[in-house]
Amino acid sequence: MSGKVAVFVAGSWGTALSEVLAQNGRSVSLWTRNAHQAEEINIKHSNHKYLPDIPLHPGIRATCSMEEAMEGAEACLIVAPSAAMRQVTRAMKPYFTDKMIIVHATKGFETETLKRMSEVIAEELECGEGRIAVLSGPSHAEEVVRQCPTTVVVASASMETGEKAQDLFMNETFFRVYTNQDVIGVELAGALKNIIALGAGLSDGIGFGDNAKAALITRGLAEIARLGVEMGANALTFAGLAGVGDLVVTCTSQHSRNWRAGSLIGQGHAVEEVLSRMGMVVEGIRTTKAAYLLARQHDVQMPITEQLHRVLFNGKEPKQAVENLMGRVRKNEIEEVAKSSWT
Numbered sequence: 064m065s066g067k068v069a070v071f072v073a074g075s076w077g078t079a080l081s082e083v084l085a086q087n088g089r090s091v092s093l094w095t096r097n098a099h100q101a102e103e104i105n106i107k108h109s110n111h112k113y114l115p116d117i118p119l120h121p122g123i124r125a126t127c128s129m130e131e132a133m134e135g136a137e138a139c140l141i142v143a144p145s146a147a148m149r150q151v152t153r154a155m156k157p158y159f160t161d162k163m164i165i166v167h168a169t170k171g172f173e174t175e176t177l178k179r180m181s182e183v184i185a186e187e188l189e190c191g192e193g194r195i196a197v198l199s200g201p202s203h204a205e206e207v208v209r210q211c212p213t214t215v216v217v218a219s220a221s222m223e224t225g226e227k228a229q230d231l232f233m234n235e236t237f238f239r240v241y242t243n244q245d246v247i248g249v250e251l252a253g254a255l256k257n258i259i260a261l262g263a264g265l266s267d268g269i270g271f272g273d274n275a276k277a278a279l280i281t282r283g284l285a286e287i288a289r290l291g292v293e294m295g296a297n298a299l300t301f302a303g304l305a306g307v308g309d310l311v312v313t314c315t316s317q318h319s320r321n322w323r324a325g326s327l328i329g330q331g332h333a334v335e336e337v338l339s340r341m342g343m344v345v346e347g348i349r350t351t352k353a354a355y356l357l358a359r360q361h362d363v364q365m366p367i368t369e370q371l372h373r374v375l376f377n378g379k380e381p382k383q384a385v386e387n388l389m390g391r392v393r394k395n396e397i398e399e400v401a402k403s404s405w406t
């Protein structure tokens with residue numbers, strides 16, 4: 064595959080992945096709803112708001128026309144925030160042809176329906192799951208555009224689609240792509256780790272140390288995997304790039320918006336103030352709401368998610384939430400792991 068890829072939308076991650084595709088020799092048409100941003104990308108070869116001081120590949124062509132973006136494309140890459148996924152894919156439908164595959168790299172749920180992103184895409188584009196792949200893993204846009212070595216996973220129900228997606232993005236210098244057939248696991252792991260990253264930020268913002276963060280990462284992994292397995296994921300996916308890999312990077316990286324938002328909340332700032340200050344999507348907030356409901360629906364214990372839900376939506380003091388986590392009844396780590404079929 065060496066043809067054209069249409070990319071939706073021109074936020075940090077959509078722009079960074081456009082850069083990977085352009086570096087790999089693909090023709091990239093990057094759709095944005097913002098005409099000023101399209102002009103900046105086409106004329107100055109930059110996207111200052113999302114990736115300051117990064118010169119973009121001159122071959123990336125931005126447009127506000129979906130028809131122009133998708134005409135003749137072999138693949139569409141969708142990187143809209145989860146809240147905009149249905150709206151964006153519905154608008155793409157008139158130009159979607161049998162020749163195209165879809166790759167998405169969004170980490171979240173549709174909060175109103177609790178659906179995964181590939182479910183929303185399949186519904187709106189009226190296509191089978193086999194035409195869709197999800198790209199996920201430890202990959203901050205800010206490092207990918209600097210060509211720092213990065214490894215991700217693409218999952219699709221169809222091996223052919225997965226391998227096409229792998230072929231589009233993989234290169235031998237800085238972007239290594241593994242395939243995986245566990246779409247549910249890769250989507251859930253990528254979305255749910257943002258909750259734990261908010262919690263890790265919160266802990267750092269309060270001033271707790273590395274012990275607390277390691278505990279959050281480890282016990283966080285146990286609870287997100289528990290929900291994932293209950294929803295049909297392969298437990299091993301949570302031990303891979305989309306699971307522990309992304310969990311570690313998001314809980315520890317200075318680039319993580321979820322960690323940064325959690326840290327500000329831990330320092331005492333109100334959630335609304337933090338969100339307006341960030342200016343970029345913080346998926347973990349909506350995902351906490353979705354996971355809280357999914358945990359109830361599937362009768363799965365998610366103590367960290369539950370406490371974070373209280374902090375974010377019921378005004379609970381972060382320190383009180385930590386006290387409640389520490390004061391839970393005694394447990395046996397291994398027995399619990401075995402029960403959740405995590406091994």
Ligand SMILES: NC(=O)C1=CN([C@@H]2O[C@H](COP(=O)(O)OP(=O)(O)OC[C@H]3O[C@@H](n4cnc5c(N)ncnc54)[C@H](O)[C@@H]3O)[C@@H](O)[C@H]2O)C=CC1
Nearest residue numbers: 072073074075076077144147169170202203204343344346
């Ligand atoms: N930034 C990163 O390093 C990574 C982000 N992701 C995921 O990628 C997704 C997108 O995140 P970012 O690119 O970082 O967000 P961002 O905040 O950098 O950009 C979001 C973009 O979406 C546009 N947008 C919002 N609502 C829209 C709508 N209704 N119609 C059209 N455009 C709309 C905004 O104008 C903005 O350009 C999220 O699910 C995130 O979790 C995944 C891996 C890495």
Ligand SMILES: O=C(CO)COP(=O)(O)O
Nearest residue numbers: 200201202203319320321
């Ligand atoms: O998913 C990501 C890195 O893999 C990005 O995380 P943040 O949205 O927290 O920046």
